[in-house]
Amino acid sequence: MDPNLKLNLHDGDLLPNPSMYKRLIGRLLYLTISRPDITFAVNRLSQYMKAPRVPHLHVVYHLLQYIKFAPGQGLFFPAQNSLNLTAFVDADWANCVDTRRSTSGFCVFMGNNLLSWHSKKQPIV
Known part of the structure; x- marks a missing residue:
């Protein structure tokens, strides 16, 4: 997109x-x-x-x-993988044209494997 x-x-x-x-x-x-x-x-x-x-x-x-x-x-989860835990987070700061609310999200990796991710539109402006 x-x-x-x-x-x-x-x-x-x-x-x-x-x-x-x-x-x-x-x-x-x-x-x-x-x-x-x-x-x-x-x-x-x-x-x-x-x-x-x-x-x-x-x-x-x-x-x-x-x-x-x-x-x-x-x-994809390969058999050989490092045990480094890495997390990323980001927000778009009031990018919704209709409500002016922000969307934030995060993702957590163990080596090269994605463990968890989440995104959410914030409840208040």
Whole structure:
């Protein structure tokens, strides 16, 4: 997902059949269990399930193309690994156009293996 793309609740036409969008997002949410590389994009797109619009669907199609052409991107746990524990954290500082709330997240690695990750939209501005 393009980090400079600003999705919001009001741009574009409403989808005539939002159930298709909801089914796609549900399947993508299930896929995030083994594909942490798409977690941010799916999280962002799932925020528009109440009233999805045409630009949101275009981003879903773009994400599906990425998944199709990057099948090797997923969790991989090799037998030989170091025991270095590394953590990363980041926040986007009020990047949501609609609510002006921040999204923060972290990921923890043991060697090269991803152990845990989490992202959350902050409850207050």
